[in-house]
Amino acid sequence: MTVVEDRPAPPAAPPPRRSNPVLALLRNSWRQLTSMRTALVLLFLLAVAAIPGSVLPQRKVSPERVATYFRQHPDLAPVVDRLGGFDVYASAWFAAVYLLLFTSLIGCVLPRLVDQVRSLWTPPPSAPRRLGRLPQHMPGTPRPGAPAEVAADVAAVLRRRRFRTRAAVDDAGTWIVSAEKGYLKETGNLLFHVALLAVLVGVGFGSWYGWHGNRLLVQGADTGFCNAVTQYDESSLGPRVQPADLPRFCLNLTRFQATFQPTGQPKSFMATVDVTEDGGPVHRRRFTVNDPLRLHHANVHLLGQGYAPILRFTDRYGVSQTKVVPFLPTDGMLTSEGAAKFPDVNIDPATNKRNPDLQVGFEGVYLPTVSADGSPRSAYPQERSPALFLTAYRGDLGVDLGNPESVYALNRAQIASGQLTNVSGARPRKLTPGDTWTLDDGSTLQFLGTRPFVTLAVRYDPTQALVLGGAVAGLIGLMLSLAGHRRRVWFRISPPAPDADERGGSLVEAGGLPRTDYPGFGEEFAELVHAAVAAEAAADDGRAP
Template sequence: MTVVEERPAPSSAPPPRRVNRLWALLRNSWRQLTSMRTALVLLFLLAVAAIPGSVFPQRGVNAERVTRYYQAHPQLAPWLERLGGFEVYSSAWFASIYLLLFTSLIGCVVPRLLDHVRALRQAPPDAPKRLNRLPQHAEPWSQPGVPAEVAKSVAAGLRRRRFRTRLREREDGSWTVSAEKGYLKETGNLLFHAALLAVLIGVGFGHWYGWHANRILIGGNELGFCNTLTQYDDSTLGPRVEPADLPNFCLRLTDFEATFQSTGQPRTFSATVGVSEDNGPYETRKFTVNDPLRLDGANVYLLGHGYAPILKYTDRYGVSQTKVVPFLPMDAMQTSEGVAQFPDVNIDPKSDKRDSTLQMGFEGLYLPTSPTDGSATSAFPAENNPMLYLSAYRGDLGLDVGTPGSVYSLDQGQIAGGDLKKVSGDRPHALKLGDTWTLDDGTKLEFVGTRPFATLSIRHDPTQVLALVGAVVGLLGLMLSLGGHRRRVWFHVQPDADLAGSPGESGGTLLTAGGLPRTDYPGFEDEFKALVKAAEEGTP
């Protein structure tokens, strides 16, 4: 007996398609990254990541404060250094969050923008068959007129209320009016995110191609400065900026006017400067706190002001040196602290050698208006009764070792080590304007006078216009997004058999209406009733 093996008939269905797991993982990861939820999370993380930049000193802003932080926290500072705590905004982890947010916004905004443009070009959809099932609907009502004319009148009224409308005629002779409003909500939402993207671009390129620096500019033509890094108190250049790229200009402070209220609160600050651009002649310019000095390639902002005492020191050999030293304000009344250092004094004229143990330093307070009770705080920010309270130190100032230090205070390490000794007694010596102080070795210090100084911030941001436009557009988009409400309204206009006359004569129409809010809009019910009432009265 022959056994016939039965085989299944071949299937006409195609074999199952193999799924590329790597491609599926990449696709799902991209979808997660470009979702709005991920963008919001990344924006929150960027805000949190910026907190250490305001808590810990940043090397690009003030390297001296970083050095002091190392001295105050010798165990914590190295760990913060490894984590980028002193250079937060240029660290790898901050840049990664920034780039992920940038990518997420691009992947989120661009597709939605294309979908929104397509939606704007599409006509509102036709009315559903049963308008009475919509959240808002009106009972049918009759009114005289031809359906086509009534439908056109309803559509015209809706257009006057800024609805996008579309008229459609059906096979049974009836007409539908489709109307839609509230696209500005999505437009505002996209404008806001596009503006946020523009601001991020502006911040990024501004960091790369911008620069900023600070300078205390003392009054006097001989104490001006030019736009070079060596003449700034501190400066920061963008990664794509070289020192040779800085614009060529020079400034010198010729006058400074400050007025105060009776309570000591500042009323006006006004600085008059001489400006020379591209080695040209000096021109007189004036600027204030809220009106910066705008130069070609830089803006000069006036941040504050103070006083620089003029001190004349005569050493034991009769040689005099005069210095103008700015004292930094400590409070609103311009109580200021500072130091005057004279390292090149007491040089023996016979051997022309300097004894480093005979250097002089004076540290103390300057009070523009000394109070009558003798306290060490100024009573008013203007110079009504100027007074200097100084302590004298003799020895090695520590300036020859090349270690960076503050020019507004003496080296406390030199004082603690005994290399710099106090020679003025326990109490500071008071000097009025014009007074001369004779020290124990016969040397003299004279308080000659003061000069005003202005605290300047010089900045160049090539993308500040983009950031400003982005901020304004973002605010406008946010207002549109919060104030817009998308909704749809439909009217169905058909011949009314009850009002129809003899054949060939115009009869009446039967209207029905329905509305659908596409977003949460508590006022839609009242708006819908107003539209229906206007249609019933024939004056929509």
């Protein structure tokens, strides 16, 4: 009879633990984002994303060029504007690449920085069991002296060549001298990435706490400028900056000198201004294109120049108004376009009321040097034979509508609707300095001359020093990274065999391993072996070989 023992069944294996797919996705995404390959791709994308900022005109730098681009490309310009092409560095897509690169660099640098600090405090590793398998190897070579003395001599030679060394002895009396060199390569690599982080932080905080503005400043005591948001032609304040935070200073352009090559290329610009800071005394300062005017919490940069015609208009009732009207350059020879608007003219003295249909505007081109062939382009940027070509319009200028419009051109909608009509004829009227133009209603326009003007960019960036320091540190780190070579060498010093020569001595075996691509490591290894093992080196009393 067979007895079947009733044994309990073995416990069932626990089911495999299923990981959270969301956490796994986040973990894998973080690993991909913080990989060096992703950081390089993002750095390349940031460089590519910055190309439109150098090709297309930017509003924060030159709003007049942006306006010119809109006139020259009326269909393409709105599309580019919607994509942020005229304000690249403030666009959402550029900020996305910027923040991803910043996050990726932090994830890459911090673990490597910890490993580098740990490796600097960790002694070189012991020699591998078989030195003969290393790329560089020297078989056992006899050398006079006890193993401890030879190990001390070898370590001294390596230290003189700036190797980090460690000497240890095993139970059999064999000394191992381990040496390593080339930590500057990884240090330079980390310095480059930390410097890049500093640049990114500087640019980010500079955009938060910095501000800038552009101003067209005409020469003359009556056309001064004080640092206020309302007095800028275009301005942008950082999110952390309020209009009341702007420093207090005033500028008055007293003189502007420009010289040109015979070809018309600019040679030198020099602006002279009277400066008042915080209500203090007036100081006369000069600055050029490459040498900005440095004030307290502001730098004033000279960007360009032009001419502002001085026009005196006398209406039908004999009332005169004089305006200094800047004309914007359209080419390198300072062919300039602009408009002069006189909305407050032809006021009936009997009723003291203004007829909006009797407003007057002039639009045209100013040529510093009229071409001999009669072309509508200036032949030279300096005023050699200046002339002003104007077309007169009378009617409603549209300034009372409350809509923003350019001060450098008349309202085209008013002209198209017939509310502003041409009263000067089919061809523009040519005026030279001193000429007077009498219109059909007896009103006159006198061209008195011109004043120079300059285009200024006033900027403040509190992290400018950080960005400069980061750029310099990045360059140093890149040079160290390219010049450094990581390598390790080992020397095994063992007692001779019992049947060796009675004179005693030691057997020295060496091996070398380059940690990076280093074509010259073979020659360096041979020099180290010769200095550490040669008999004459043993007799060298501490003198470097």
